[in-house]
Amino acid sequence: MTRSPQRSWHAVTLLILLASLPALAQSKLEDRRNWVGKSTAVSDDPRRVPVAPGPRGPEGSIVLRGGRVFDGTGSAAKLATVVIERNRIVALLPPEATQWPANARVIDVAGKTVMPGLIDLHTHLTYTEPNTPEEQAEEGESATLRGAERLRVYAQSGITSVRDVASEGTAPFRLKQWVAENRLPGPRVFAAGQLITGTGGHGAEGMWRKSSHDQPVAAVREASGPDDWREAVREQFKRGADLIKLASHYSRAEVAAAVDEAHTLGLKVTVDAETFYIQWAVEAGADTIEHPLPRSDETIRLMARNGTASVPTLVPYIYIFDLAGGYFGSTSRRFDFSKEANMEMLRKLKRAGIKLGVGTDLVTDWFRYLPNAYITELKQFVAAGFTTEQALVAATRTSAEILGMDDKLGTLAVGKLADVIVVDGQPDRNLDDLSRVSLVVRDGHVILENGRVVIAPHVPVPEPDPRKTVPGKEW
Numbered sequence: 001m002t003r004s005p006q007r008s009w010h011a012v013t014l015l016i017l018l019a020s021l022p023a024l025a026q027s028k029l030e031d032r033r034n035w036v037g038k039s040t041a042v043s044d045d046p047r048r049v050p051v052a053p054g055p056r057g058p059e060g061s062i063v064l065r066g067g068r069v070f071d072g073t074g075s076a077a078k079l080a081t082v083v084i085e086r087n088r089i090v091a092l093l094p095p096e097a098t099q100w101p102a103n104a105r106v107i108d109v110a111g112k113t114v115m116p117g118l119i120d121l122h123t124h125l126t127y128t129e130p131n132t133p134e135e136q137a138e139e140g141e142s143a144t145l146r147g148a149e150r151l152r153v154y155a156q157s158g159i160t161s162v163r164d165v166a167s168e169g170t171a172p173f174r175l176k177q178w179v180a181e182n183r184l185p186g187p188r189v190f191a192a193g194q195l196i197t198g199t200g201g202h203g204a205e206g207m208w209r210k211s212s213h214d215q216p217v218a219a220v221r222e223a224s225g226p227d228d229w230r231e232a233v234r235e236q237f238k239r240g241a242d243l244i245k246l247a248s249h250y251s252r253a254e255v256a257a258a259v260d261e262a263h264t265l266g267l268k269v270t271v272d273a274e275t276f277y278i279q280w281a282v283e284a285g286a287d288t289i290e291h292p293l294p295r296s297d298e299t300i301r302l303m304a305r306n307g308t309a310s311v312p313t314l315v316p317y318i319y320i321f322d323l324a325g326g327y328f329g330s331t332s333r334r335f336d337f338s339k340e341a342n343m344e345m346l347r348k349l350k351r352a353g354i355k356l357g358v359g360t361d362l363v364t365d366w367f368r369y370l371p372n373a374y375i376t377e378l379k380q381f382v383a384a385g386f387t388t389e390q391a392l393v394a395a396t397r398t399s400a401e402i403l404g405m406d407d408k409l410g411t412l413a414v415g416k417l418a419d420v421i422v423v424d425g426q427p428d429r430n431l432d433d434l435s436r437v438s439l440v441v442r443d444g445h446v447i448l449e450n451g452r453v454v455i456a457p458h459v460p461v462p463e464p465d466p467r468k469t470v471p472g473k474e475w
């Protein structure tokens with residue numbers, strides 16, 4: 001990993017510390033998140049920005065009484081009652097217990113399965129559909145509206161967190177903010193902002209593809225040279241990025257500079273790449289590799305050794321092969337691959353012990369295939385050797401780990417954020433039951449009930465009181 005000279009000021013301190021610490025300690029100390037202690041309240045995202053202390057989430061308690069609780073750790077489902085206060089899980093009680101606040105809202109979920117909300121690590125909330133008029137394709141306003149619609153569909157599918165790995169302009173950050181304020185029904189949004197790629201790289205192929213060179217709200221930021229890759233990372237950080245998304249092509253020096261800059265800012269890096277570009281990204285210290293694209297056995301071994309995770313996203317390629325018979329005209333997809341080769345890659349990654357998370361990469365109008373698209377992705381995990389329960393752990397706990405949010409999300413445990421779903425069935429035994437999500441709680445807010453999305457009701461604010469008129473107030 002390259003080191004920039006401007007950080008040499010604390011080199012002496014570091015050297016002293018490093019003498020007694022394991023090899024990874026240096027990168028840990030240079031990760032800004034690790035300088036925020038447990039005593040400081042921070043934002044509920046990977047940025048870990050200090051925030052004012054105090055209660056968060058809606059007032060009151062919700063009790064999910066007597067369901068089969070699959071807690072996301074991999075242990076078998078067992079009967080229990082989940083108590084939520086504001087936006088946190090405060091108790092997991094034996095099914096016969098009734099110790100909850102007197103004014104709690106009690107929902108009987110007997111016979112149903114209560115589990116952590118699902119996580120989708122690979123979304124593009126704002127990408128165009130085939131019927132999107134050209135003048136709206138990369139317009140921020142239209143992109144935001146497309147995202148708002150999709151958030152609702154993800155919520156209805158039991159997905160309570162999405163990692164958006166490229167969207168137009170500031171749209172994903174506005175969507176994140178409006179969901180966090182419960183002004184839009186949907187999953188939490190963890191956004192990368194723009195995808196960063198080399199000139200003419202993936203996402204910016206051909207003259208017709210817009211990038212930030214010719215359209216500031218484009219979803220792609222072309223960058224050239226290590227300094228510009230660093231600058232592109234900082235631009236996403238400035239917008240509010242929760243992670244950084246890179247795509248091939250790049251030079252070794254470019255990907256190393258971008259990963260170093262992101263890590264120093266406290267952001268994880270995920271990379272959409274193939275062949276030797278994956279090797280270079282893993283050598284640079286990338287946290288995650290997206291997609292099942294070809295790479296050498298040596299690269300897989302290096303991923304295992306470095307703890308590089310993978311989000312295999314088999315389902316979009318299944319759709320590409322089923323709809324069009326292959327991947328044509330793409331200059332960034334110049335290699336042999338097939339549905340079978342993708343599945344074989346997933347098996348190899350699993351055998352190598354690589355951490356695998358769940359992402360669907362539903363571009364164009366494929367979000368309309370939800371919830372089945374998500375279920376199909378989980379079925380690929382089962383086909384690759386996961387048990388049904390292990391596939392659900394990948395969708396919850398492991399995906400929260402890949403997000404860097406496993407201290408707050410991914411399992412049902414006291415103290416975790418209240419992202420909880422109720423499924424009318426036993427998805428830990430039959431994945432198809434995930435098509436029957438009946439209740440979704442995100443951050444303590446009920447956003448889906450009886451299968452229908454709940455929009456927070458308008459609470460009227462009192463009209464102005466003429467006795468409190470302030471003369472001369474300007475508008």
Ligand SMILES: [Zn+2]
Binds near residue numbers: 122123124361
């Ligand atoms: Zn994608």
